[in-house]
Amino acid sequence: MTAPNATVDARGLSCPMPIVKTAQQIRTLTSGALVEVLATDPGSLKDFTAWTRTTGNALVEQTQADGVYRFLIRKA
């Protein structure tokens, strides 16, 4: 598995901060970069699917363990 270029730790943050922090991080990276996001907001499951679809970034992987959602996103 490829190591992510950056990690956004959004655990404990409520909506819409996980998405906002991720959007901020993505802007600093170049196309093709991988971002790992950790979140506990239950809304993030649908939010990250919708956000990646709208922005064109790819949701490469999505897992869930111990109440923490982990998303792996590749910048378009």
Add this chain to the structure above:
Amino acid sequence: MSDPTLSIVCFSGTDDRLQAVAVLTAGAAALGRPVHLFLQYWALDAFRKDRIDADHGLAPEAGAAGREAVDALRAAGQASWAETLRQAKELGGVEIQACSLSMDLLRITEAELDPLVDGVEGVTSFYLAAGEGQILFI
């Protein structure tokens, strides 16, 4: 993104309603959608720089249980509406304008407003910026 601008007329100055404004704004900004806030009456009053981080109370329907729920979320680390708006502005595409009539009504000068506010405009300028896009009133 070629999405139309989302325009929000912010009228209420309580923390819960301004939090709703901030969440809708930040969500749209993260999607690359331009957002234009027009601050009127009590919402404008809440953007005075010496009071922006003060307690602005909650809408009447919140009641005691609502107050408790809001306090619990804040204690768990929820960002304030002002902080959420600052983060949204960092993403770009967010314009915050004060209503000139409300400035007169509340006797506020531009120097008294928090730097989050980009300027002062009239209702005609607001409609021109809104174009065919959606307008919300909160």
